Amino acid sequence: MLLIPCPNCGERDEGEFNYGGRARVFPPIEKTASVEDWHRSIHFASHEQGQVHEYWYHHGGCECWIEVKRNLHNHEIAAVNATRSDTDRSGT
Amino acid sequence: MQASRLESGGYIDRNSSIEFFFDGRSLTGYRGDTLASALLANNVSMVARSIKYHRPRGILSAGLEEPNALVACVDEAGNLIPNLKATEVWLQPGLKAHSQNNWPCLKIDVGALLQLFSRFLSAGFYYKTFMWPPSGWPRVYEKLIRQVAGQGRVTLGADQKYYDRRQTRCDTLVIGAGSQGIVEALAASGRNESVLLVDQDSRVGGSSQWDLQPGDAGNQQQWLKQKLIQLEQASNIRCMANTLAFGQYDHGLVLAVEQHTSGVHSIYWRIRAKRIVLATGSIEQPLIFPGNDRPGIMLAAATRQYIYRYAVKPGRRAFLAIIDPADRAATATALVHAGVEIVGELGEGEVISATKGRYRLKMVCVFSRHGQQKIYQCDLLCVSAGWSRNSDLSAQIGKDRFEVAGNSQNQAHGGGAWSFVDYQNDVQCSDIESAVHEGFSHVEHTKRYTTVGMGTDQGKTSWYGTTQALADLTGRQFGSISRTTMRPPYSPVSFGALAGANTDQHMVPVRRSPFHSVLEKYRCVFQTSGEWLYSRYFPVADESMIDAVCREVFAVRNAVGCVDMSTLGKVDVKGADAIRFLSRVYCNDIENIQAGRLRYAVMLREDGMVFDDGTVSCLAENHFLITMTTANSAAVWRWLNRLLQVHWPELDVQLTLVTDHYASLAIAGPNARSLLADMSPEFGCNRDDFPFASVRTGWLDEKVSCRVFSLSYSGELSFEINVPARHAHWLYQRVIELGADHGVTPYGLEALDVLRIEKGHLAVGTEIDGRTTAQDLGLGNMVATHKDYIGASLLQRPVLKDTNRLQLVGLVPVDDTRDIPTGAQLVDRKWCAGDVMNSIGRMTAVINSPTLGCSIGLALLKHGHHRFQDTLWAASPIENRSTEVRVVDRCFYDPGGSRLRD
Numbered sequence: 001m002l003l004i005p006c007p008n009c010g011e012r013d014e015g016e017f018n019y020g021g022r023a024r025v026f027p028p029i030e031k032t033a034s035v036e037d038w039h040r041s042i043h044f045a046s047h048e049q050g051q052v053h054e055y056w057y058h059h060g061g062c063e064c065w066i067e068v069k070r071n072l073h074n075h076e077i078a079a080v081n082a083t084r085s086d087t088d089r090s091g092t
Numbered sequence: 093m094q095a096s097r098l099e100s101g102g103y104i105d106r107n108s109s110i111e112f113f114f115d116g117r118s119l120t121g122y123r124g125d126t127l128a129s130a131l132l133a134n135n136v137s138m139v140a141r142s143i144k145y146h147r148p149r150g151i152l153s154a155g156l157e158e159p160n161a162l163v164a165c166v167d168e169a170g171n172l173i174p175n176l177k178a179t180e181v182w183l184q185p186g187l188k189a190h191s192q193n194n195w196p197c198l199k200i201d202v203g204a205l206l207q208l209f210s211r212f213l214s215a216g217f218y219y220k221t222f223m224w225p226p227s228g229w230p231r232v233y234e235k236l237i238r239q240v241a242g243q244g245r246v247t248l249g250a251d252q253k254y255y256d257r258r259q260t261r262c263d264t265l266v267i268g269a270g271s272q273g274i275v276e277a278l279a280a281s282g283r284n285e286s287v288l289l290v291d292q293d294s295r296v297g298g299s300s301q302w303d304l305q306p307g308d309a310g311n312q313q314q315w316l317k318q319k320l321i322q323l324e325q326a327s328n329i330r331c332m333a334n335t336l337a338f339g340q341y342d343h344g345l346v347l348a349v350e351q352h353t354s355g356v357h358s359i360y361w362r363i364r365a366k367r368i369v370l371a372t373g374s375i376e377q378p379l380i381f382p383g384n385d386r387p388g389i390m391l392a393a394a395t396r397q398y399i400y401r402y403a404v405k406p407g408r409r410a411f412l413a414i415i416d417p418a419d420r421a422a423t424a425t426a427l428v429h430a431g432v433e434i435v436g437e438l439g440e441g442e443v444i445s446a447t448k449g450r451y452r453l454k455m456v457c458v459f460s461r462h463g464q465q466k467i468y469q470c471d472l473l474c475v476s477a478g479w480s481r482n483s484d485l486s487a488q489i490g491k492d493r494f495e496v497a498g499n500s501q502n503q504a505h506g507g508g509a510w511s512f513v514d515y516q517n518d519v520q521c522s523d524i525e526s527a528v529h530e531g532f533s534h535v536e537h538t539k540r541y542t543t544v545g546m547g548t549d550q551g552k553t554s555w556y557g558t559t560q561a562l563a564d565l566t567g568r569q570f571g572s573i574s575r576t577t578m579r580p581p582y583s584p585v586s587f588g589a590l591a592g593a594n595t596d597q598h599m600v601p602v603r604r605s606p607f608h609s610v611l612e613k614y615r616c617v618f619q620t621s622g623e624w625l626y627s628r629y630f631p632v633a634d635e636s637m638i639d640a641v642c643r644e645v646f647a648v649r650n651a652v653g654c655v656d657m658s659t660l661g662k663v664d665v666k667g668a669d670a671i672r673f674l675s676r677v678y679c680n681d682i683e684n685i686q687a688g689r690l691r692y693a694v695m696l697r698e699d700g701m702v703f704d705d706g707t708v709s710c711l712a713e714n715h716f717l718i719t720m721t722t723a724n725s726a727a728v729w730r731w732l733n734r735l736l737q738v739h740w741p742e743l744d745v746q747l748t749l750v751t752d753h754y755a756s757l758a759i760a761g762p763n764a765r766s767l768l769a770d771m772s773p774e775f776g777c778n779r780d781d782f783p784f785a786s787v788r789t790g791w792l793d794e795k796v797s798c799r800v801f802s803l804s805y806s807g808e809l810s811f812e813i814n815v816p817a818r819h820a821h822w823l824y825q826r827v828i829e830l831g832a833d834h835g836v837t838p839y840g841l842e843a844l845d846v847l848r849i850e851k852g853h854l855a856v857g858t859e860i861d862g863r864t865t866a867q868d869l870g871l872g873n874m875v876a877t878h879k880d881y882i883g884a885s886l887l888q889r890p891v892l893k894d895t896n897r898l899q900l901v902g903l904v905p906v907d908d909t910r911d912i913p914t915g916a917q918l919v920d921r922k923w924c925a926g927d928v929m930n931s932i933g934r935m936t937a938v939i940n941s942p943t944l945g946c947s948i949g950l951a952l953l954k955h956g957h958h959r960f961q962d963t964l965w966a967a968s969p970i971e972n973r974s975t976e977v978r979v980v981d982r983c984f985y986d987p988g989g990s991r992l993r994d
Binding site for chain 1: 341342344364676698730734737739741880882884889
């Protein structure tokens with residue numbers, strides 16, 4: 001079980017998180033956007049080994065989505081980023 | 093009277109004598125004894141029968157590597173706990189232990205006759221013998237094998253013991269509190285680290301406490317004493333004895349079980365350590381020779397432990413077959429100390445050719461290099477092939493797989509009958525040979541084919557012999573053969589310990605709606621629905637469930653009913669971009685929604701399939717409340733957050749999960765409007781003031797703030813009254829009280845389901861199953877064509893527009909006195925038992941409709957929207973029947989919707 005360093009809450013057990021899959025391009029939802037882009041995004045996701053970027057959701061803590069850079073060979077976590085800057089969260 | 097107990101010495105408390113029972117026989121031992129040492133002290137050498145051949149077995153070791161001495165013990169609640177190692181059971185007053193795997197008794201065991209057929213019971217016996225005919229498996233073979241196979245029996249009573257589960261963290265975790273572990277712990281403590289020192293033994297100090305080096309004049313003990321004092325004085329070291337670290341996982345996670353002899357039975361520890369030091373020592377390996385399994389054959393270090401630690405004299409006349417000279421000398425010293433006569437030693441180039449003795453070793457036959465046979469009369473044979481480093485915990489995370497043996501020396505493996513490489517699973521050398529001859533020479537194959545190392549001891553005393561035999565037989569280097577993949581647990585851990593306190597009600601947290609206590613007063617029968625405890629139905633007197641549900645449905649259709657809707661997910665959405673956001677999330681048109689109005693809305697996944705449905709209510713400008721289904725509310729909440737945090741951070745939207753903030757009670761039925769008016773809300777209640785699909789905010793009775801939504805799941809005029817959760821009790825009582833004149837009837841999930849199926853409304857999990865599009869579900873006209881939303885792109889896929897897809901329809905039986913079977917498959921022709929047909933669809937929901945007076949169902953049918961009035965058959969192979977059905981619209985009741993607009 002991984003120990004994920006949440007940028008908001010510190011090191012927390014994997015059990016507090018939901019896995020959100022590999023980080024990927026989220027194509028524009030405009031009608032003009034190509035179907036191919038969406039196919040690439042969700043049906044033809046890359047499955048490279050080694051260092052990958054993933055989304056994790058900290059349901060047991062700050063309820064934030066974070067981006068984790070993890071090595072699939074040894075589970076080493078090289079970097080963690082909050083996915084949203086806090087400046088535009090006024091009003092909550 | 094303990095015949096084989098030494099006069100003095102040992103780490104036992106001679107002042108507290110303990111009575112215990114073995115196979116009903118009363119015996120005594122001392123506090124500090126294990127069951128094994130107490131049995132040896134009482135001269136009991138045969139304690140078990142082996143699993144396959146029912147061979148007499150004794151005690152081989154003094155620790156968790158014990159393969160032979162498996163016993164069943166009776167716990168406090170009277171349950172029989174099987175397959176405990178006698179070397180791990182601490183002696184307790186009144187302990188009742190039983191030998192296993194024998195009938196009628198340990199000495200006279202009918203199963204031992206199997207030894208006569210041993211040549212037919214070789215490796216792979218089951219695979220080869222019970223191949224044909226295949227139908228023989230379930231009928232004959234399985235039953236037969238289950239009768240004979242297995243070790244020990246479990247009593248089926250509930251485990252009454254207490255278990256706990258705890259977490260801790262430390263800088264350095266040292267596993268193994270022998271001399272090496274102590275040194276490591278003290279060193280880490282000196283660096284100001286927080287240290288946890290664990291050992292599965294009851295004493296800290298490991299073998300250095302009693303395993304004296306010959307000629308050591310007490311220096312070792314002096315050293316240890318000093319270190320133990322230092323350990324005690326170091327404030328940053330925590331010592332945990334009786335704690336088995338059984339698994340190592342990623343990021344420094346180690347799982348351990350701490351055993352207690354009183355109170356809590358065991359504690360399951362999750363330890364996170366920054367650094368882990370394995371000081372787990374080594375395990376001595378037995379020698380392989382014919383008849384190497386008799387009671388009286390014991391590992392050399394175990395012999396020394398029984399003598400020095402437990403003050404037990406393990407035999408009277410001993411023969412030594414110990415490869416390492418230092419070990420041999422130490423063992424000889426110990427035996428002399430205990431007054432055991434040493435009759436001989438296995439010399440260079442000599443091999444043991446046989447052993448004799450029915451229930452206990454009587455003699456050893458040795459062949460010298462020149463072919464001469466020597467016979468030694470003895471009742472104890474101390475064996476040691478060397479030591480195998482105990483690297484399981486590091487191997488579990490993929491390290492050290494090749495380090496099979498530490499300082500072991502090569503010793504050609506013996507052969508011949510009854511040369512066991514694995515005692516617990518009765519695997520002989522000949523089985524390894526046949527496995528290799530049949531092509532199973534990779535160690536992973538050998539393991540599975542012969543079952544070597546698959547017992548509860550996980551082959552702690554058999555890998556060395558197996559590897560050596562494999563190396564010899566295949567001509568490979570000893571060191572080139574890796575061990576099989578090692579997985580936790582290192583040594584058996586009981587399910588009780590793993591479950592901890594998470595049993596029964598504590599297994600999953602229970603969520604109760606704010607109405608729970610008041611629902612209990614109205615004799616509500618509850619059911620679990622996910623985490624929720626949901627009201628199911630409300631029986632009056634001794635009414636059955638079916639009668640109760642019919643009455644509840646009738647009340648909703650003809651008067652008014654009330655139902656708890658608090659479990660629906662609710663999210664408060666605010667911000668300048670709120671409507672933009674919601675418009676992207678839902679596939680239908682909501683952009684022009686006015687304050688005070690609400691709309692049914694459908695959310696799609698990125699691939700165009702329906703994800704969830706619910707309502708969007710506009711409370712004010714830039715302020716919305718959305719609802720989602722109970723089952724999906726966590727997933728939808730996560731998804732909305734992801735969109736805002738990850739994909740569209742530029743949107744000004746704030747989400748608040750308010751599911752638990754409100755108690756939500758729906759009143760549904762023709763009298764709902766008059767009942768609402770009686771509750772004196774601040775706002776007008778007539779049809780023009782409060783039309784269908786609206787939301788009103790105000791006060792009830794001038795004292796409780798509320799939000800009321802006019803929407804309907806049941807197909808009747810309905811108002812969903814939301815009040816702050818703390819007013820749930822008041823609201824419910826008020827509705828019952830004022831509703832008396834209107835015929836109010838509480839109803840639950842069952843009636844709700846009947847009502848929604850009659851109305852043809854969707855439910856998550858049945859119709860919204862992740863494989864259906866809005867078009868499939870008959871909601872195609874809801875999907876907006878001119879706006880951008882999630883799922884729009886991939887909804888363009890031709891395959892999703894195919895009219896041959898499964899589409900939602902209603903079904904009624906052609907003969908309305910017949911029931912449609914639940915979970916049926918749809919076929920074109922009448923189905924009879926045994927027919928093989930292609931399914932053209934499936935039922936998603938079936939009920940006996942009290943309103944329509946016949947069986948009705950919803951179904952996903954190929955090309956369904958174009959097959960109205962066709963007749964098909966609903967076939968259920970499980971119920972072994974089929975019913976002829978006619979395709980109709982999915983909405984069985986009030987298709988025009990005039991009732992809910994009343």
